Amino acid sequence: MDALKTLLKNVFFPQNYTCTFCGREIFGNKPLCRDCDAALPRNDRYICDRCGRKTPYPTTACSDCAGKTLYFDVARSAFTYDAPISFALLNLKYRGRKFLAEELAAEMEKTYLKTFYPCEAVVCVPTSANKIKERGYNQSEFLASALSKRISVPFIRGALVKTRDTGSQVGLSQKERLINLSGSFAVKDRKLIEDKTVLLIDDVLTTGTTTNLVAKKLKSAGAKSVFILTAASVTLGRS
Numbered sequence: 242m243d244a245l246k247t248l249l250k251n252v253f254f255p256q257n258y259t260c261t262f263c264g265r266e267i268f269g270n271k272p273l274c275r276d277c278d279a280a281l282p283r284n285d286r287y288i289c290d291r292c293g294r295k296t297p298y299p300t301t302a303c304s305d306c307a308g309k310t311l312y313f314d315v316a317r318s319a320f321t322y323d324a325p326i327s328f329a330l331l332n333l334k335y336r337g338r339k340f341l342a343e344e345l346a347a348e349m350e351k352t353y354l355k356t357f358y359p360c361e362a363v364v365c366v367p368t369s370a371n372k373i374k375e376r377g378y379n380q381s382e383f384l385a386s387a388l389s390k391r392i393s394v395p396f397i398r399g400a401l402v403k404t405r406d407t408g409s410q411v412g413l414s415q416k417e418r419l420i421n422l423s424g425s426f427a428v429k430d431r432k433l434i435e436d437k438t439v440l441l442i443d444d445v446l447t448t449g450t451t452t453n454l455v456a457k458k459l460k461s462a463g464a465k466s467v468f469i470l471t472a473a474s475v476t477l478g479r480s
């Protein structure tokens with residue numbers, strides 16, 4: 242009788258859900274449709290030891306890291322920046338689809354547990370006040386907040402500030418990016434960072450210029466170590 246009741250309930254009130262990433266209707270209580278789950282570009286093959294980007298073979302420093310002064314200790318990303326993760330991240334960034342942060346943080350947690358020493362503080366790459374006014378939120382903050390709860394490490398909201406708008410980085414050379422960004426990030430209160438192992442969160446590791454600069458700020462504010470964790474990273478040779 243109970244089975245019949247359940248069957249009738251499902252026929253008349255089906256448990257319909259939509260795929261978190263593509264929006265397609267799915268049945269059951271999984272967050273992703275089968276196609277999206279199978280297509281997830283998990284960054285679990287060869288990576289650069291330092292920046293965590295996907296590489297064609299194992300390496301201690303990829304061509305992007307070699308010869309650069311890196312201020313972070315280790316960077317990792319749960320995914321490569323490919324579909325459907327790239328779509329999910331665009332939806333998170335421009336449409337404020339906060340629920341996506343929860344799903345992405347679940348995958349970031351796996352990467353955190355697999356790679357890093359336990360961290361003492363979670364911080365995120367800040368957005369300028371103008372951008373916050375325009376968009377209403379900072380997508381990296383959504384990720385940092387969701388992850389912080391999962392790993393039980395406090396999220397220090399506002400530990401870092403972006404002091405001015407730096408415009409788009411697209412099309413700028415490495416040197417121009419540095420000039421464009423220099424002096425635009427600041428640690429609000431040294432005491433929150435000093436002597437701590439800090440986990441810096443961002444949505445995408447693109448060229449790495451921003452995260453490296455923020456890591457530099459954190460180190461000069463006394464951070465013991467800076468680990469970077471992003472939802473995705475752009476594979477070298479593509480942008």
Ligand SMILES: [Zn+2]
Pocket residue numbers: 260261262263264265273274275276277278
């Ligand atoms: Zn899907």
Ligand SMILES: [Zn+2]
Pocket residue numbers: 289290291292293294302303304305306307
């Ligand atoms: Zn690298």
